[in-house]
Amino acid sequence: MSFKLVVLPGDGVGPEVIAEADKVLQAVGKKYGHIFELDRRLVGGAAIDAEGAAVSAETVKRCKKADAVLLGAVGGPKWDDPLAKVRPEDGLLELRKRLGLFANLRPVHVYPVLVDATNLKPEVIKGVDFVFVRELTGGLYFGRPKKRWQTEKGRKAVDSMLYSEQEVARIVRVGFELARRRQKKLISVDKANVLESSRLWRQVTVEVSKEYPDVSLEHMLVDACAMRLIQNPRYLDTLVTENTFGDILTDEASMLAGSMGMLPSASLAGVPQSGVRIFGLYEPIHGSAPRHAGKSDVNPIATILSVAMMLRYSLALEKEAGAVEKAVENALNEGYRTYDIMSEGKTKVATNEMGDIIAGKV
Structure with a gap:
């Protein structure tokens, strides 16, 4: 071919x-x-x-x-x-x-x-095998307003973590589809205790989960996920998260693989x-x-x-x-x-x- x-x-x-x-x-x-x-x-x-x-x-x-x-x-x-x-x-x-x-x-x-x-104990990372699904075209990297400006009191800047329910639903479906082929367990990573965008993310994820009754869904706060990656990475299988969280967490996760x-x-x-x-x-x-x-x-x-x-x-x-x-x-x-x-x-x-x-x- x-x-x-x-x-x-x-x-x-x-x-x-x-x-x-x-x-x-x-x-x-x-x-x-x-x-x-x-x-x-x-x-x-x-x-x-x-x-x-x-x-x-x-x-x-x-x-x-x-x-x-x-x-x-x-x-x-x-x-x-x-x-x-x-x-x-x-x-x-x-x-x-x-x-x-x-x-x-x-x-x-x-x-x-x-x-x-790696610097981690072999017994912690042996057998680690998971996949991150990161949303790539929304959130802080693309949301508006995104700008810097000068005020009388000094410089300011803003980035916007903007998501629509359609953007959340389509990336979550990717997570569910992959989880269905693996261990049928999906972890959705957000910051719903603080961020409105994460609350929408969690709500839409629950709604989409009804289309996948064979896949279990767990919600995990992003800071807890950062700790779990080091503490017990074998617990993880398929994870889905928004753009910025995914960017940071996957760089952290790379250290599990050695480089x-x-x-x-x-x-x-x-x-x-x-x-x-x-x-x-x-x-x-x-x-x-x-x-x-x-x-x-x-x-x-x-x-x-x-x-x-x-x-x-x-x-x-x-x-x-x-x-x-x-x-x-x-x-x-x-x-x-x-x-x-x-x-x-x-x-x-x-x-x-x-x-x-x-x-x-x-």
Whole structure:
């Protein structure tokens, strides 16, 4: 089969991890007889420098015509001026909005061979396997009013955590659908004891839950969830939450897996269903890591696992997705490590070497 993909390497280490994902894609294509047509475009700081915008209208147009989008990372000190009118991150927000990417899936899986790669006790994180469903196009990042202004008494700023019941209902349905395929348990994370938007969130979630009588629903305050992630992460299975909470909690959860370099993500424009192709954008959850750019030491596994998610959700290639995930697991089981998950007795490898190893095991 032939598939059209838009590839957005971005800034910092983005191009480096994307190069390794490309190797794995080509290995999949060779083994299973697929052709992946890659349209490489600019995004983030690279796009600002070359095109004057964090993402161009032409790039958005091409993304809309593609089967899926694969992204590296955006941002860096060069574009960090807080007074700048255009920032690299604007490209991501624009893509999410223009492409209708409302559902962000962030799986957290602790590989048995990496239980010693974190500061947490192995008995706490062994067997951890859950997924966060994060709402991606509403809340503080998009709500209006959003502005800064000067008053006689000084500067002020406001962001708005705005949600409609329709926005809440559609993301909650994604959570219920995923929970139905897993352990049939959904945890909805909010701050209903303080925020009006969270009270609406909880009310709508309860209403939608009536469509899923086979899935149990639990409400958890966001601060309690932050503690549970460290105290007893094995309790968790499928969680759904709003944009800002999800952004923060998933970064915290990445430490369970040993590194942010281990966690992939999928941003979808629909509810995932087995065998159904859904348009999506796929990227590692880590940033552009400018201090590591050009050193070939960054971990490409998150990006490679993002490719697996792309194969599963946007291309409906379940067998191929499983092959990529198994290749990652085999590489780790054989002791290969990048610096961020390195431990005594293991073999330290560079970014490109890890990509070669995994591609060779597909």
